[in-house]
Each structure stands twice: as C-alpha cells, then as structure tokens.
Amino acid sequence: MDFTISEKEKRILLEQARETITAELEKRKPKYSNEAGEDSSLNKPCGAFVSLHMGNGGLRGCIGRMTASLPLVETVRAMAKEAAFGDPRFPPLRAEELPHCNIEISALSPMSPCPDSRQVKVGVHGLYLNRSGRSGVLLPQVPVEQGWNRDEYLDYICVKAGLPAGSYNAPDAELLTFTAIVFGED
Secondary structure, eight states, X not given: OOSOOOHHHHHHHHHHHHHHHHHHHTTSOOOOOOOSOTTSGGGSBOEEEEEEEETTSOEEEEEEESSOSSBHXXXXXXXXXXXXXXXXXXXXXXXXXXGGEEEEEEEEOOOEEOSOGGGOXXXXXXXXXXXXXXXXXXXXXXXXXXXXXXXXHHHHHHHHTTOOTTGGGSXXXXXXXXXXXXXXXX
C-alpha cells in the first residue's frame, strides 16, 4: 500500500465506524470528532471493507468497496453503515447486538494483475476474480481464518464468484491481488 495508517488514525476510523452505526440505531445524526490533520491518510481516497464480528467470532456483516473516490474516513463510515444494515446475508443489526459486536476495518491497496497464481501469498494477498460477468473478492485474512492453503484459497475465490474451481486459470479470467492494512477493536 502506498501509505500507512497510524495508530491514532486507526483509532479514529474505528470510533467513527462505531459512531455511524450507533447514530443509525438511535435515529440521529452522527457526531464525528475531527482529530485528523489535512495530511492524514484518512483524507486520501482508498477502498475499504468493514466487517462486524459477534463476541463468539461469528461474522455479522461485511461490506466494502475495492476502490473509492471518497476519502478513507468517508468510505469507512459508509461501509460501516452498510455492514450493519445492508449486508443481504444478515438481517439489520439490532441495538442489543451492538455492544457484543467487534468492528474490523481493512484499508485496501490498489489492485494489481496476477499473471501467475503461484505468486499468491496466503495471508498477504487478497484476491479479486472476474470471469464471464461473474466476480468475487476475498480479503487477505480470510484464508488464514479458514486454514486454507494457496490452492484452496484460489479454488474458493472461484466458488465465491459462482464459478467452477480452477476457473482462475482460464484464459479469459482476470485474477487481481491486493494487500490490506487490517485492524480492529479487539
């Protein structure tokens, strides 16, 4: 990634993600602190995912944008709201769930073509696969959490895209990699 995120900036992003969700639950406007300076990484356009995990570690929502024209802080706010209330895999988050919910943010580097799948490093590279009008994305932490090796990771990105395993090798497949700065509340 061409920039870093300081510990202070990580704290600000996590606080603002939680405030966005809390304000929506309380049906009020969010109250954001403006602690970041103009040169902050928070003001640079950046793709990001926000994941919500319940206390037992189970996923409760995850939504993101691979790229963004908005500053990172605005992308995180929007994705926090979507992860809590717009992930079609889950019902909208309820107020009583929020205290048991941990927020994780993944700030994404730009994507790069991956001409050789043997270059994919588990735990380092996220994957984006596009083929025949279908696409799928997996963040770098997913194969580590699932205990997958590289081949399992590559096959699962195909499944995620609704394609047969091994589709990443097809001549018309576009396999891209990216890295992420991943941090959370726990």
